[in-house]
Amino acid sequence: MNTTSGNAWIWVVEDNLKIRRNTMFQLEEAGYRTEGLATAEEAHVRLREGSDRAPDLLLLDVRLPGVSGVELAARLHKDNLLPPTIIFSGEASISETVEALRLGVYDFLEKPVSNERLLHSIHNCLENAKLKRHIRELEQNKPRGPKILGESAMVVALRRQIDKVAPTQARVLIRGESGSGKELVAAAIHEQSSRRNGPFVKINCAAIPAHLIEAELFGHVRGAFTDARHDKPGMFEQANGGSLFLDEIGDMAIHLQARLLRVLEDGTVRRVGDTRDRRVDVRVVAATHCDLEHMVRTGEFRQDLYFRLSALPLQVPSLRERLDDLPLLFTHFANRASEYHKIPRRQIEPEVFEVLRNYHWPGNIRELKNLAERMVIFGGDPLSADQIPLSPSGDSIVAGTGLLNTDQLMPFQELKEFRRRCEKEYLQTVLTHTRWNVTAAAKILGVQRPYMHQKMNQLDISRPIEED
Numbered sequence: 401m402n403t404t405s406g407n408a409w410i411w412v413v414e415d416n417l418k419i420r421r422n423t424m425f426q427l428e429e430a431g432y433r434t435e436g437l438a439t440a441e442e443a444h445v446r447l448r449e450g451s452d453r454a455p456d457l458l459l460l461d462v463r464l465p466g467v468s469g470v471e472l473a474a475r476l477h478k479d480n481l482l483p484p485t486i487i488f489s490g491e492a493s494i495s496e497t498v499e500a501l502r503l504g505v506y507d508f509l510e511k512p513v514s515n516e517r518l519l520h521s522i523h524n525c526l527e528n529a530k531l532k533r534h535i536r537e538l539e540q541n542k543p544r545g546p547k548i549l550g551e552s553a554m555v556v557a558l559r560r561q562i563d564k565v566a567p568t569q570a571r572v573l574i575r576g577e578s579g580s581g582k583e584l585v586a587a588a589i590h591e592q593s594s595r596r597n598g599p600f601v602k603i604n605c606a607a608i609p610a611h612l613i614e615a616e617l618f619g620h621v622r623g624a625f626t627d628a629r630h631d632k633p634g635m636f637e638q639a640n641g642g643s644l645f646l647d648e649i650g651d652m653a654i655h656l657q658a659r660l661l662r663v664l665e666d667g668t669v670r671r672v673g674d675t676r677d678r679r680v681d682v683r684v685v686a687a688t689h690c691d692l693e694h695m696v697r698t699g700e701f702r703q704d705l706y707f708r709l710s711a712l713p714l715q716v717p718s719l720r721e722r723l724d725d726l727p728l729l730f731t732h733f734a735n736r737a738s739e740y741h742k743i744p745r746r747q748i749e750p751e752v753f754e755v756l757r758n759y760h761w762p763g764n765i766r767e768l769k770n771l772a773e774r775m776v777i778f779g780g781d782p783l784s785a786d787q788i789p790l791s792p793s794g795d796s797i798v799a800g801t802g803l804l805n806t807d808q809l810m811p812f813q814e815l816k817e818f819r820r821r822c823e824k825e826y827l828q829t830v831l832t833h834t835r836w837n838v839t840a841a842a843k844i845l846g847v848q849r850p851y852m853h854q855k856m857n858q859l860d861i862s863r864p865i866e867e868d
């Protein structure tokens with residue numbers, strides 16, 4: 401199909417030979433290529449079959465022997481074959497006109513049509529089609545799914561691998577340390593695959609107790625166990641037509657590994673307590689931070705399952721291996737936290753990055769993200785190196801709110817006392833931030849003013865005496 405108006409193909413569907421020839425002559429004079437057809441049926445057949453002279457534009461008469469022009473437009477619309485179309489007619493009814501426009505016919509011209517009017521309408525119709533095509537192309541090429549940020553060589557290579565792996569149906573095993581972005585990679589694979597309109601279901605095999613995971617994965621029928629009051633589809637069935645992300649696969653109990661293997665081998669699941677198998681169409685993407693090869697050697701992980709899952713292995717680098725991305729990631733997370741918490745964007749002093757580059761990041765990007773958020777909330781503007789809540793030894797970022805130094809909590813206290821201390825420090829920080837304006841602090845914290853006073857009494861918080 402041509403995109404420029406000049407050499408576009410126009411089909412003229414008109415039973416009156418004289419009008420057809422005249423129109424074709426006018427159009428050819430204007431530089432278009434034309435094809436004349438006398439009936440709607442012929443046009444329909446040729447469009448369905450596909451033609452190397454496929455029309456860039458259809459010029460349709462309404463009153464034709466047999467099927468009318470409007471009816472042809474309706475049939476083509478139904479078959480998703482309607483090209484950009486203009487109807488020209490001397491005797492179309494209002495209802496036909498309305499119907500044609502509803503179907504997406506671009507213009508309705510009344511015969512006799514002046515040469516100028518006809519060419520003007522054709523030009524606009526072709527331009528309009530070009531624009532629509534352009535928008536469609538932009539939408540199709542728009543990167544989909546979550547954005548895996550980073551410009552370091554390892555991340556660029558990872559994104560390339562994802563682009564290659566995603567469109568296939570192959571199972572993927574994502575390796576990497578905790579918090580390095582494995583789930584993000586799994587979501588990107590799903591979004592870039594043909595399954596993107598299907599569900600993306602995730603299950604963390606380490607987070608669900610072993611006795612529940614079987615029913616979670618495969619479902620159960622009513623009465624299968626004490627709490628099974630209804631039939632329930634498992635995650636495999638929920639992910640039908642989409643992808644199932646099995647996080648922390650290395651933590652799956654060995655007897656479940658055997659059941660999982662069966663599903664992967666024959667594509668059917670059997671709910672707990674059921675007697676029939678159900679076919680599922682699911683792409684499995686698994687992830688682990690464990691050394692599965694070692695687990696295979698020690699018998700903790702089935703070798704056959706390992707081979708089934710690891711058709712395409714992907715390694716997500718740790719943050720330590722991609723420290724060049726740290727400033728970009730930290731700034732991104734800080735800006736996002738500012739937007740989310742409706743706090744003005746913070747400037748970041750370069751020393752912040754220097755200090756953070758020397759830290760070993762056991763919690764990887766998740767830890768960096770949490771830190772950026774905490775510094776935006778608790779820090780000032782600009783964010784400076786002294787606001788980084790590093791432990792005195794410098795080898796851990798202080799957990800929790802960032803206010804409470806857990807190193808100073810020895811000996812350990814009861815949870816109640818810990819909560820009290822956290823709450824007290826947090827309230828004090830917010831009150832300091834509002835210069836002890838209780839109403840403003842209550843607003844930030846989302847509580848009523850009387851409750852705020854009550855809490856301050858309970859926690860023994862009082863405004864410090866200001867020094868001169």
Ligand SMILES: Nc1ncnc2c1ncn2[C@@H]1O[C@H](COP(=O)(O)OP(=O)(O)OP(=O)(O)O)[C@@H](O)[C@H]1O
Nearest residue numbers: 547548549550577578579580581582583584765766
């Ligand atoms: N390259 C990246 N760009 C932007 N955000 C990222 C990137 N990598 C990770 N993140 C973010 O960091 C957080 C942790 O990532 P994710 O949950 O994917 O890690 P994980 O490896 O699956 O962790 P776990 O092993 O604990 O399940 C998420 O909020 C994720 O959105």
